[in-house]
Amino acid sequence: MKNYVKKYYKFLIGLTPQRNLVYGFLLYNVIGALLLCLPFSRKGDISFIDTLFTSTSAISTTGLMTVGLTDQFTVFGQFVVMLLFQIGGIGYMTFTTYILLNTSHHTAKWRERILNAAFAIPETIQLRPFLKSVIIFTILFEIVGTILFYIGFADQEWGFWERLWNSIFHSVSAFCTAGFSLFNSGFVDFVDDGLINFTVSFLAIAGSLGFIIFSDFYLKFARKKHEVSYTSKLILSGFLILLSLGTVAIYFTEPSIMILEGKTRFYASFFQSMTAMTTVGFNTIDNGVMILPVTMITILLMYIGASPSGTSGGLKITTLVATVAYLRSKLKNCKDFLFFNTKIPDGRVDAAVSTFIFYLIVSFFGVLLLTFSEADTLDRIAFEVLSALGTVGLSMGITGGLTFFGKAVIICIMFIGRLGVLTFGLAISRAYVPDEQEAEDEEDIAV
Amino acid sequence: MKNYVKKYYKFLIGLTPQRNLVYGFLLYNVIGALLLCLPFSRKGDISFIDTLFTSTSAISTTGLMTVGLTDQFTVFGQFVVMLLFQIGGIGYMTFTTYILLNTSHHTAKWRERILNAAFAIPETIQLRPFLKSVIIFTILFEIVGTILFYIGFADQEWGFWERLWNSIFHSVSAFCTAGFSLFNSGFVDFVDDGLINFTVSFLAIAGSLGFIIFSDFYLKFARKKHEVSYTSKLILSGFLILLSLGTVAIYFTEPSIMILEGKTRFYASFFQSMTAMTTVGFNTIDNGVMILPVTMITILLMYIGASPSGTSGGLKITTLVATVAYLRSKLKNCKDFLFFNTKIPDGRVDAAVSTFIFYLIVSFFGVLLLTFSEADTLDRIAFEVLSALGTVGLSMGITGGLTFFGKAVIICIMFIGRLGVLTFGLAISRAYVPDEQEAEDEEDIAV
Numbered sequence: 050m051k052n053y054v055k056k057y058y059k060f061l062i063g064l065t066p067q068r069n070l071v072y073g074f075l076l077y078n079v080i081g082a083l084l085l086c087l088p089f090s091r092k093g094d095i096s097f098i099d100t101l102f103t104s105t106s107a108i109s110t111t112g113l114m115t116v117g118l119t120d121q122f123t124v125f126g127q128f129v130v131m132l133l134f135q136i137g138g139i140g141y142m143t144f145t146t147y148i149l150l151n152t153s154h155h156t157a158k159w160r161e162r163i164l165n166a167a168f169a170i171p172e173t174i175q176l177r178p179f180l181k182s183v184i185i186f187t188i189l190f191e192i193v194g195t196i197l198f199y200i201g202f203a204d205q206e207w208g209f210w211e212r213l214w215n216s217i218f219h220s221v222s223a224f225c226t227a228g229f230s231l232f233n234s235g236f237v238d239f240v241d242d243g244l245i246n247f248t249v250s251f252l253a254i255a256g257s258l259g260f261i262i263f264s265d266f267y268l269k270f271a272r273k274k275h276e277v278s279y280t281s282k283l284i285l286s287g288f289l290i291l292l293s294l295g296t297v298a299i300y301f302t303e304p305s306i307m308i309l310e311g312k313t314r315f316y317a318s319f320f321q322s323m324t325a326m327t328t329v330g331f332n333t334i335d336n337g338v339m340i341l342p343v344t345m346i347t348i349l350l351m352y353i354g355a356s357p358s359g360t361s362g363g364l365k366i367t368t369l370v371a372t373v374a375y376l377r378s379k380l381k382n383c384k385d386f387l388f389f390n391t392k393i394p395d396g397r398v399d400a401a402v403s404t405f406i407f408y409l410i411v412s413f414f415g416v417l418l419l420t421f422s423e424a425d426t427l428d429r430i431a432f433e434v435l436s437a438l439g440t441v442g443l444s445m446g447i448t449g450g451l452t453f454f455g456k457a458v459i460i461c462i463m464f465i466g467r468l469g470v471l472t473f474g475l476a477i478s479r480a481y482v483p484d485e486q487e488a489e490d491e492e493d494i495a496v
Numbered sequence: 497m498k499n500y501v502k503k504y505y506k507f508l509i510g511l512t513p514q515r516n517l518v519y520g521f522l523l524y525n526v527i528g529a530l531l532l533c534l535p536f537s538r539k540g541d542i543s544f545i546d547t548l549f550t551s552t553s554a555i556s557t558t559g560l561m562t563v564g565l566t567d568q569f570t571v572f573g574q575f576v577v578m579l580l581f582q583i584g585g586i587g588y589m590t591f592t593t594y595i596l597l598n599t600s601h602h603t604a605k606w607r608e609r610i611l612n613a614a615f616a617i618p619e620t621i622q623l624r625p626f627l628k629s630v631i632i633f634t635i636l637f638e639i640v641g642t643i644l645f646y647i648g649f650a651d652q653e654w655g656f657w658e659r660l661w662n663s664i665f666h667s668v669s670a671f672c673t674a675g676f677s678l679f680n681s682g683f684v685d686f687v688d689d690g691l692i693n694f695t696v697s698f699l700a701i702a703g704s705l706g707f708i709i710f711s712d713f714y715l716k717f718a719r720k721k722h723e724v725s726y727t728s729k730l731i732l733s734g735f736l737i738l739l740s741l742g743t744v745a746i747y748f749t750e751p752s753i754m755i756l757e758g759k760t761r762f763y764a765s766f767f768q769s770m771t772a773m774t775t776v777g778f779n780t781i782d783n784g785v786m787i788l789p790v791t792m793i794t795i796l797l798m799y800i801g802a803s804p805s806g807t808s809g810g811l812k813i814t815t816l817v818a819t820v821a822y823l824r825s826k827l828k829n830c831k832d833f834l835f836f837n838t839k840i841p842d843g844r845v846d847a848a849v850s851t852f853i854f855y856l857i858v859s860f861f862g863v864l865l866l867t868f869s870e871a872d873t874l875d876r877i878a879f880e881v882l883s884a885l886g887t888v889g890l891s892m893g894i895t896g897g898l899t900f901f902g903k904a905v906i907i908c909i910m911f912i913g914r915l916g917v918l919t920f921g922l923a924i925s926r927a928y929v930p931d932e933q934e935a936e937d938e939e940d941i942a943v
């Protein structure tokens with residue numbers, strides 16, 4: 050056995066980073082699916098495609114489920130699922146931040162100011178000590194989240210252990226933007242609960258913005274002298290603008306939210322916009338009854354996603370910005386890619402544009418395949434596909450009824466949604482050699 | 497009056513080609529709408545938005561109608577509509593071919609071999625004599641089409657003039673890929689008529705491939721020595737491959753076609769694939785009852801369109817090829833844009849990629865706006881928007897029931913669908929200076 054493991058690791062070392070990632074993902078996925086097949090993981094019979102679906106959904110931090118997490122899995126099974134999305138979340142955040150740092154003009158600045166200052170990391174960025182920082186960051190947040198959830202769950206008729214387990218599970222699930230829930234109707238019962246709304250949002254936003262952005266802003270406020278990087282500012286302002294626009298649009302459009310009163314109406318609109326953008330995928334309203342325009346807005350927010358340094362899926366705000374800069378330069382017939390008078394390097398724009406198109410092609414063919422296998426409407430199918438591709442996990446209610454073929458397609462899309470961006474990122478990271486002679490006013494953003 | 501016209505032309509000359517195009521389009525559009533408002537153009541009251549819709553639909557050769565062409569307009573009104581799509585078709589084909597020739601590496605070759613040989617055009621390409629060749633090409637085809645339709649309409653209980661008028665109208669409509677029909681149910685009654693199927697397809701394919709491609713192949717067969725250009729080969733083979741794939745997919749999927757027998761089933765599948773790709777927009781089946789997968793396939797074909805040198809709308813095959821080459825180069829991490837071992841120039845790829853994204857953004861926001869104003873399903877709305885953007889004119893039956901806002905949105909989309917590509921084309925044409933030193937094996941394709 051040990052020999053096989055050694056052989057596997059030797060095999061991994063010989064691969065390109067992209068292939069390494071893919072095989073690593075597949076390995077965890079298969080181990081997860083096998084663990085979930087164990088008799089003490091599940092309460093009854095679950096077909097292999099459903100355990101594979103659950104495992105893929107967990108490791109990709111999507112949160113879509115074809116079977117009930119509490120109805121069909123034991124606490125051990127739930128623990129395996131949590132482990133998978135914890136590994137998926139940390140792994141993804143580490144990789145994205147690593148790529149970000151290694152392909153950024155800010156590397157030196159960031160390394161010096163953030164990493165060394167806050168976490169005492171050596172000069173050269175290496176994956177191992179860096180992974181340690183990310184894990185510390187993650188555990189800190191998840192402990193705070195667990196405490197907040199524990200307080201928030203005071204009204205539930207649970208014993209100590211059940212309340213603790215629910216708090217831990219949902220804290221990890223929210224921070225990793227996994228969106229798995231032990232409640233059958235998600236957070237619908239907590240739609241008017243301020244503390245729960247805050248806790249989920251706080252964790253999901255922290256996790257989706259990620260380690261780099263968070264430390265950048267943390268240092269600004271903790272040590273007044275620190276200057277926040279252009280990328281961090283861009284991501285945070287873009288995130289806040291889109292989050293606000295989404296909230297306002299949903300507040301004034303969705304009938305099932307407009308009937309809610311006072312604060313609850315605001316909570317529900319904010320939560321829907323937040324859940325789509327951070328791609329956490331928890332829900333406080335029934336997404337199956339949304340009107341078509343709100344479905345489309347949610348799809349758009351899921352497609353965009355949040356920050357390239359966190360656990361969120363989707364296209365990312367930086368990719369959107371670079372694509373806008375690209376189109377603008379073509380329409381204005383100028384060679385430089387400008388966004389609010391700041392030049393974006395060509396390599397970044399290239400990565401952004403190809404990711405943008407790649408996502409759209411996967412979306413279209415995903416939807417096309419499902420229209421063949423599923424007897425459902427286009428809006429519900431498109432919502433499911435975009436949710437899987439953005440690793441969001443929201444659904445209009447078709448996941449449980451998917452055909453075998455439909456499940457297989459969604460598994461592939463979750464896989465692509467999680468690894469697609471990384472693959473592009475790594476390809477560009479290899480190709481991209483920063484030009485030190487570039488103009489002073491050229492700012493680099495991560496894609 | 498004459499003074500104003502002079503002033504208008506002076507105004508036009510001072511503009512950039514893009515603005516010139518836009519203002520020209522608007523002028524014809526307003527003149528058309530005003531002519532259609534005249535009492536002897538219409539049989540009853542038609543609101544201004546409907547005449548504007550009809551006029552925009554005609555000048556952009558789309559063919560969508562909010563009111564019945566024979567029910568609501570007199571023969572004079574129908575004649576105005578025909579004049580508008582004739583002008584739109586010729587104007588568009590002239591402009592696209594002009595851009596193609598002026599931005600192509602093949603200019604010299606093409607000018608010499610095609611233009612001079614076939615139409616005795618002087619060395620320098622000028623718009624006026626070139627326009628003449630396109631008009632001759634158009635009239636020749638439309639006469640042949642009229643004769644074929646006249647024979648095909650033998651079974652109809654019409655007098656000579658009515659039969660002639662129907663033959664002329666449908667011949668011009670097919671060749672300009674306008675898709676306006678004097679029959680309320682389009683060509684549904686002719687679904688099993690071989691001659692009518694052939695005539696429509698022949699005219700639409702010739703019109704959508706356009707003057708350059710047609711002469712290129714004509715010369716190959718007429719004068720054996722002529723070598724067909726890479727672009728022409730690429731467009732024709734791409735067109736034939738997609739047309740065949742579409743036909744086969746529809747043949748084996750669409751229930752309303754699968755119930756047809758023998759040749760008719762083939763005719764109907766071929767016609768549906770052909771009408772979407774050439775963007776002519778005539779129909780022999782009821783598009784309102786198609787199953788979802790076939791709707792998606794039709795949307796895809798409408799989105800792609802055919803050749804950049806003809807009257808068809810959509811993205812064009814060349815743009816698709818260049819976008820595929822772009823993605824391939826990014827995934828493979830190589831600098832050159834290759835398609836089957838042929839290098840595509842950077843400028844072309846840039847134009848293609850920006851057009852591709854631009855089209856998608858317009859599609860999404862068009863659909864989003866209509867979900868607010870129309871109480872209809874996503875598939876029917878998406879079909880309508882893509883049909884308008886590709887200037888196709890197929891509909892699942894929602895055009896007549898559109899709200900005022902919905903009509904305004906579709907008018908804008910038809911406008912963008914017709915001028916969007918030209919605007920990009922001209923922008924690139926200004927920016928693009930062919931590099932004579934480029935490698936021998938680098939082939940240029942038109943976008």
Ligand SMILES: [K+]
Pocket residue numbers: 110111112226227228328329330440441442
């Ligand atoms: K998720």
Ligand SMILES: [K+]
Pocket residue numbers: 557558559673674675775776777887888889
């Ligand atoms: K048309």
